[in-house]
Amino acid sequence: MLQVHPMPMPAGYHHGPAVAAQAYMPVMVPHPVVPHPVVMRPAPQPQPQPQQPQPHPAVAAPMVAVQVQRSVCQSPGAQTTLFGHRKNGAWEGCYSLVKTLGKGCFGTVHLVKPRDGGEERVVKEVPFKPNMPRESVLREIENMKAMDHPHVLKVFEYYESVGKICMILEACKGGELQDLIAAHARSGLALPERFISEVMGQSLEAISYCHSKNLIHKDLKAENIMLLHQVDIAAGDRPHCIIIDLGLAEMFQPNLPRGKIYGGTKTTMAPEVMFSNFGPKCDVYSLGCILFQLLSGQLPCDPNHPEMQRRLQGCRSKAQERGIFLQAKLQGPDWRLIAKASADSQELVRRMMAPQETMRPSCDEALSHRWFQFARGSSAVIPAEQLQALARYRQHSAFQRALMAKVATKMSTAQTADLVAEFKDLSRSSCGGLRTSDLLTSFQSLGLTPRDAETAVKALDVDGNGCVEFSEFVAACIATSGEWQKKAVKVAWHEFDTVGKGWVENSDMIRMLCLSGLVTANADADALVRAMDSKGLGRVAYGDFEAYLEHELQLVDKAESALSEVGQVPASLAACGAVKCRGEEGASKLTLSHRRGVTRS
Incomplete structure (x- = not known):
């Protein structure tokens, strides 16, 4: 257990925007995963129908209504690649390079286009390293495959070659949410609350879905929320958010929903994650940090703030560094930074960022908050x-x-x-x-x-x-x-x-x-x-x-x-x-x- 001491913060304490991380670039650690199975079931037998229509002229016998299940003609150990996620060969055989989007210590990201036509996609090349073994990369793929939601990043397929795996992902052309927040902070313009509610509502829906599949994201931050397309906020464009980076995601059992593996980003990490004993509500805390950032333009706990930098410079161990972040989180952010936001939004962010896990709402409870109803207004x-x-x-x-x-x-x-x-x-x-x-x-x-x-x-x-x-x-x-x-x-x-x-x-x-x-x-x-x-x-x-x-x-x-x-x-x-x-x-x-x-x- 970390020793926590009260740490007074200056009255003018505030936080600047964090340095944007490379999109699609995860930090991954080993942990067990249980992929979500997809089982094809046979169709119900149709009832007798009058005046049966004529079959296709090429069919000598009536059309076969086949059962959809594991094929008996599939030999044991056969490699299934048709409609599967793993593809043979190299991605260059099916896609042409449009441009390289970025390179980092965790790999390279390219924008590509299918050679036979179609929309652009992203190739994420991840080399195997001691801190990122093949099993960890495959684990992230399994996590993404298990998620079937319009606000969670989709993986279409992957190619494996010597020393690396190349994932074919959806192209999110609107960029990182972090970049949008930083741009508005520099301009001095506040983001409209209607836009913020769209972003937060979609993010909560996506994470609620993940939780329903027994998966905790554990590394939610503005850099890990992408926009599917460019938006003109002044014109009232509606965003479409995509949650990315399931590399740190951790599966939990419904009867024992507690994670034990420390990991994530300290600026948006829930206090209980620092103790390696956390549940799904740690994601709610992280989303609360993002909501605070959307409302204020600043992180609630920023390591680049001069006071935080001074304290962190004196750290002699990772445990001491973790303790300083924990103290800041237990004390809470400078709530004056969101004083101009609506009362409902302030109440919601305070609840989501409650240091005590039991005091936080679940994703579904947060979505039922009146702030979302006010912001959405019209029915579809x-x-x-x-x-x-x-x-x-x-x-x-x-x-x-x-x-x-x-x-x-x-x-x-x-x-x-x-x-x-x-x-x-x-x-x-x-x-x-x-x-x-x-x-x-x-x-x-x-x-x-x-x-x-x-x-x-x-x-x-x-x-x-x-x-x-x-x-x-x-x-x-x-x-x-x-x-x-x-x-x-x-x-x-x-x-x-x-x-x-x-x-x-x-x-x-x-x-x-x-x-x-x-x-x-x-x-x-x-x-x-x-x-x-x-x-x-x-x-x-x-x-x-x-x-x-x-x-x-x-x-x-x-x-x-x-x-x-x-x-x-x-x-x-x-x-x-x-x-x-x-x-x-x-x-x-x-x-x-x-x-x-x-x-x-």
């Missing part, structure tokens, strides 16, 4: 077609649903930006997604029978955890919308045609379908490939692949029409037809504000 609207499309998802074949589920993990937050708002408008829970119980109620309000509503929910909740997460939501949207499916087909095709030939041999396609887990056996894969190879050439071209998936979408529409004619489909769903694009003229809107109050942004 979502297309009625979106709920209807989710209900129609159950009509798709198991293969297409499995394919879209994998494609969804490959689509960036920027690509799915229109869906983020709809997802968050539908979400009413702390699980970071849509509670299946809420969806059951919503589907029945559209006119579905309880049995059909349950079937629709099971089709959406792929991993069966009682919560439809973001990628599962995206999968349903892209599968039920012709416009979205065109984008998704290209993403999926690139996973099969890795060299850009425009076609894939049938034998290779069968093998990849098996290895990916999209089908259960060679017979299922063979039936699918024969259906795609409409000309019988022994290979599947991009046009064949696209036509097959388009035909499946048409089958769903025909099945809905047939059921509607005999009165087995609610009028609301029958009228939906193909899903309209967001913002289309005449598209009906549905507000959920009367169901759950003010929505979060």
Whole structure:
């Protein structure tokens, strides 16, 4: 236990901005991790339907509705790279360098562009070192893979070569939150509280989701919050925040949510982390420090302040240095620095920065604070077609649903930006997604029978955890919308045609379908490939692949029409037809504000 003595601070004590760290550059220490499993479940068997639509002309037998589970045709120890995160070869084979963003002691970061077209991404090259072994780098990848939230950095894939791992990450072109805070501090302009509430609300939502997955970030600071795109604050642009750097993140058990490994950044570190005995609320303290910085332009505990520098210079050990930071945190910051902020924001930051862990709110409790409701004000609207499309998802074949589920993990937050708002408008829970119980109620309000509503929910909740997460939501949207499916087909095709030939041999396609887990056996894969190879050439071209998936979408529409004619489909769903694009003229809107109050942004 550290010996703590009262440390008086001068009346004029204040803190300047910290030196910005290189984005995407973590400090990592070994610790156990439990990756969040994703289990594909078989689709429910469809009920008998009148006037069955004609199958695809290339299919000699009825379409095979395959189970989505571990492929029996996958040999033990086989290396799965199709739609997987690990890729063979070097990243230079698939991406061209745009520019180098930065270099540091923890590696190099490049901005790159896919050679076959598409949006820019970031390559983070991390060399193996004694203080950063291969296992630690892989641990960060596993942590990111386990997180499925629009405000947590997405890792698309990684390449491993001699001595290093190269991660392909989402490009956050708005830069670090730290840079934005520093720029406003230099200009003497305060950030608008509405903007601050957006940033803090999104950050709390992301960390609440992490906590629901038993993960503590442990190194939250303004440098580890990125902006997805550039924002013009004066014009009222809304930010989209992304939490990065899960290298220090620590898994905990629900029945014993205490971390034991000291680590993080002292300026925003919770007092209990310094004692190596902490829980999820240490992240709330760190976010409170960021909120203080957003409101004042200064850190609440800055090592660059002259008084802190004087005290730190006399330290003879790390323990003494830690004790000085602990004393400053127990005493608290100079609250006069946020005196001009609203009373609600001041109350919230004081609660979040409470030195006593038990006095702090959880992320969900902080999000329910009236300051967020005041700042957000207006309720959002979502297309009625979106709920209807989710209900129609159950009509798709198991293969297409499995394919879209994998494609969804490959689509960036920027690509799915229109869906983020709809997802968050539908979400009413702390699980970071849509509670299946809420969806059951919503589907029945559209006119579905309880049995059909349950079937629709099971089709959406792929991993069966009682919560439809973001990628599962995206999968349903892209599968039920012709416009979205065109984008998704290209993403999926690139996973099969890795060299850009425009076609894939049938034998290779069968093998990849098996290895990916999209089908259960060679017979299922063979039936699918024969259906795609409409000309019988022994290979599947991009046009064949696209036509097959388009035909499946048409089958769903025909099945809905047939059921509607005999009165087995609610009028609301029958009228939906193909899903309209967001913002289309005449598209009906549905507000959920009367169901759950003010929505979060």
